[in-house]
Amino acid sequence: MYKYDEYDHEIVGARVAEFRDQVNRRLKGELTEEEFRPLRLMNGLYLQLHAYMLRVAIPYGTLSSDQLRRLARIARVYDKGYGHFTTRQNIQYNWPKLVETPDILQELADVEMHAIQTSGNCIRNVTTDQFAGATAEEIDDPRIYGEIIRQWSSLHPEFSFLPRKFKIAITGAEKDRAAVKWHDIGLVMKRGPEGEPGFEVLVGGGMGRTPVIAKTIRDFLPEPYLLSYLEAILRVYNEQGNRDNKYKARIKILVDAIGADEFARQTEAEWEKMKDQPIDVPAEEIARIRSYFAPPALPVLDAQDDAVDALAAKNVMFKAWLKNNTHPHKVPGHVAVTISLKPAGGIPGDASDSQMELIADLADQYSQGDVRVSHEQNLILPHVAWRDLADLWTALDGAGLGFANAGLVSDIIACPGLDYCSLANARSIPLAQELSNRFADLTRLEDVGPLKIKISGCINSCGHHHAGHIGILGVDRRGVENYQILLGGSGEEDATKAELLGPGFGADEIADKIEQVIAVYLDIREEDEHFLAAYRRVGPAPFKEALYAAA
Amino acid sequence: MPLLSLSGIHPTDWVEFADDQPVDEGAYAAVSAARLAEDGDTLFAAAGQVAAIIDGDADGDVLAPYIDRLAAIWINFKAFNDGRGFSLALRFKRDMGFKGEVRAIGKVIPDQAQFLARSGFDSVEVAEERVAAFETALSRYTSFYQCTINGDMSVAHRRHMRADKGAA
Ligand code: SF4
Numbered sequence: 001m002y003k004y005d006e007y008d009h010e011i012v013g014a015r016v017a018e019f020r021d022q023v024n025r026r027l028k029g030e031l032t033e034e035e036f037r038p039l040r041l042m043n044g045l046y047l048q049l050h051a052y053m054l055r056v057a058i059p060y061g062t063l064s065s066d067q068l069r070r071l072a073r074i075a076r077v078y079d080k081g082y083g084h085f086t087t088r089q090n091i092q093y094n095w096p097k098l099v100e101t102p103d104i105l106q107e108l109a110d111v112e113m114h115a116i117q118t119s120g121n122c123i124r125n126v127t128t129d130q131f132a133g134a135t136a137e138e139i140d141d142p143r144i145y146g147e148i149i150r151q152w153s154s155l156h157p158e159f160s161f162l163p164r165k166f167k168i169a170i171t172g173a174e175k176d177r178a179a180v181k182w183h184d185i186g187l188v189m190k191r192g193p194e195g196e197p198g199f200e201v202l203v204g205g206g207m208g209r210t211p212v213i214a215k216t217i218r219d220f221l222p223e224p225y226l227l228s229y230l231e232a233i234l235r236v237y238n239e240q241g242n243r244d245n246k247y248k249a250r251i252k253i254l255v256d257a258i259g260a261d262e263f264a265r266q267t268e269a270e271w272e273k274m275k276d277q278p279i280d281v282p283a284e285e286i287a288r289i290r291s292y293f294a295p296p297a298l299p300v301l302d303a304q305d306d307a308v309d310a311l312a313a314k315n316v317m318f319k320a321w322l323k324n325n326t327h328p329h330k331v332p333g334h335v336a337v338t339i340s341l342k343p344a345g346g347i348p349g350d351a352s353d354s355q356m357e358l359i360a361d362l363a364d365q366y367s368q369g370d371v372r373v374s375h376e377q378n379l380i381l382p383h384v385a386w387r388d389l390a391d392l393w394t395a396l397d398g399a400g401l402g403f404a405n406a407g408l409v410s411d412i413i414a415c416p417g418l419d420y421c422s423l424a425n426a427r428s429i430p431l432a433q434e435l436s437n438r439f440a441d442l443t444r445l446e447d448v449g450p451l452k453i454k455i456s457g458c459i460n461s462c463g464h465h466h467a468g469h470i471g472i473l474g475v476d477r478r479g480v481e482n483y484q485i486l487l488g489g490s491g492e493e494d495a496t497k498a499e500l501l502g503p504g505f506g507a508d509e510i511a512d513k514i515e516q517v518i519a520v521y522l523d524i525r526e527e528d529e530h531f532l533a534a535y536r537r538v539g540p541a542p543f544k545e546a547l548y549a550a551a
Numbered sequence: 552m553p554l555l556s557l558s559g560i561h562p563t564d565w566v567e568f569a570d571d572q573p574v575d576e577g578a579y580a581a582v583s584a585a586r587l588a589e590d591g592d593t594l595f596a597a598a599g600q601v602a603a604i605i606d607g608d609a610d611g612d613v614l615a616p617y618i619d620r621l622a623a624i625w626i627n628f629k630a631f632n633d634g635r636g637f638s639l640a641l642r643f644k645r646d647m648g649f650k651g652e653v654r655a656i657g658k659v660i661p662d663q664a665q666f667l668a669r670s671g672f673d674s675v676e677v678a679e680e681r682v683a684a685f686e687t688a689l690s691r692y693t694s695f696y697q698c699t700i701n702g703d704m705s706v707a708h709r710r711h712m713r714a715d716k717g718a719a
Contacts, residue, residue, distance in 0.1 A: 157669035
């Protein structure tokens with residue numbers, strides 16, 4: 001993975017000093033809260049319902065084992081012993097003290113991490129495929145470009161005060177695990193006619209109260225022009241994005257208002273002016289960064305192992321885990337392993353300090369010291385030999401991390417909701433806990449098959465409900481928590497917006513209603529048809545009937 | 552209010568004239584972009600030098616007809632978190648080739664000092680009590696991830712210049 005050089009250290013170190021100074025000036029009253037707010041936000045510091053929340057960047061979801069150990073230490077020393085992995089591949093701490101946050105940033109800088117631009121109206125952490133560098137499906141490792149974009153977008157003089165937050169996602173595989181079509185800019189790596197590297201460029205995707213799927217504005221952008229083209233897009237957006245109404249300020253609204261063709265035209269016109277200026281990095285720099293992402297030298301191994309078979313024969317959870325929580329690797333005899341942070345009754349994405357430390361140790365032992373965060377709020381060990389799976393799972397299971405539900409109905413994405421978030425209408429976490437308890441039984445879980453439930457506590461959609469096979473949206477109905485059900489969304493290459501099924505349900509009945517939705521699916525499915533395929537085939541009618549007709 | 556130089560140039564002293572106020576003969580006159588658009592030729596004839604005052608959210612093209620004659624452009628930030636002023640400075644300096652002084656006025660904060668300098672601003676008007684904070688902020692970073700119009704080279708480029716030298 002990428003290693004800081006003296007320049008990266010210098011910049012991140014200066015950032016820590018700057019933030020320490022800003023906190024001091026705020027405490028002394030030299031900065032107003034209004035002025036401090038965007039500055040602290042650009043360092044990931046939010047003011048939540050009960051306390052500050054610090055969001056730490058995990059660029060493109062990649063961590064070394066040492067970095068994960070440091071995150072564990074921060075959880076223990078500065079928080080209540082846990083951290084929360086987010087849908088943007090970051091980690092959040094819910095209880096830091098303002099005066100201690102500069103120290104936390106220093107601890108992060110010591111392991112080449114930061115919280116730069118994890119919130120605020122600026123370019124956020126670039127996200128990507130959690131299996132980058134491991135999956136055979138990719139044409140190239142998207143993290144190379146993730147790192148190039150991370151550097152270019154950090155402390156950008158022109159684009160640090162945008163109309164609204166700005167999110168870029170990149171995938172190296174056609175199979176989209178990064179939800180690129182739901183981002184302000186989505187990049188899909190491609191090969192040009194001569195086999196040269198480049199990108200399809202999409203703009204204007206986003207969730208929130210106006211869900212929009214991104215549109216392609218360029219079929220093929222050659223690799224050497226990546227940054228100048230991004231800069232052209234940002235220029236058009238910075239100047240023309242709406243700044244009067246924050247609900248109309250995302251780029252998706254601008255793209256919709258002027259049309260994707262006109263947006264593309266303006267972007268191309270800007271790009272013509274700037275593409276030969278020194279915005280893009282030299283080829284040697286791409287090569288330098290690429291060298292850090294060289295694939296680990298893994299030996300070709302047998303994809304069969306007696307100890308693995310023996311454990312699978314006697315332990316149903318392990319057997320299911322082999323099926324659900326492993327993903328094929330480029331190198332035969334290896335897999336990428338998903339460690340579920342979604343135990344029955346747990347808080348999606350939460351990990352304790354000791355769990356993080358265990359995973360860091362296991363990463364050293366079994367996965368080249370490499371750990372990933374998925375946007376589905378799980379942790380990944382990307383390079384594990386098949387023959388190590390029995391030992392690895394046994395160690396994970398001992399720490400409550402052996403649950404075999406990756407991609408299944410209890411692998412729920414949920415935002416923090418009303419338990420933490422000051423914008424929330426409804427709680428998300430207790431509902432996720434309730435649902436995962438109801439689907440704790442492995443046989444039932446496997447019978448239902450792949451199904452993505454995504455829960456947001458308000459229309460801001462941090463829980464991605466628009467992209468859920470089953471989306472749940474918390475709304476406020478006359479001061480009471482109420483939950484709407486949406487069906488048929490997808491965050492993948494076949495991205496679709498989930499459709500609202502009908503009026504919402506109270507907190508006491510929503511879990512029953514979700515069970516009813518699933519019962520309808522089990523009833524109508526043909527052979528091994530997955531939930532989304534079944535919904536696409538039959539539409540909402542049978543679900544509506546089951547949920548509303550009886551009433 | 553004190554003026555700080557961001558680019559090393561010595562900021563010029565100007566007299567600001569309200570839209571309904573006649574411009575003194577030979578004055579270094581700062582006038583609104585709207586007035587300039589209406590009455591540009593008269594102003595240039597009367598004043599010694601002209602500076603245009605334009606809001607950060609305005610369309611920079613209104614100054615295009617005068618870009619070669621203007622001595623300075625003041626960009627007014629109505630809110631510090633409205634980043635259009637940064638793009639506007641670049642429009643003048645990079646797209647339109649403006650060679651004079653670009654000054655930031657209005658609600659900018661010390662923490663933006665280097666963003667201003669690196670977007671092409673030459674000077675900034677600062678409240679007395681914030682001069683020290685601005686000066687600190689101005690030398691905060693010495694390495695950058697972007698090449699910018701003020702001549703800062705990105706570390707992505709610096710890394711390889713150094714490598715070239717090593718190889719030679
Ligand atoms: S979706 Fe709403 S409730 Fe949930 S974290 Fe985002 S803003 Fe908060």
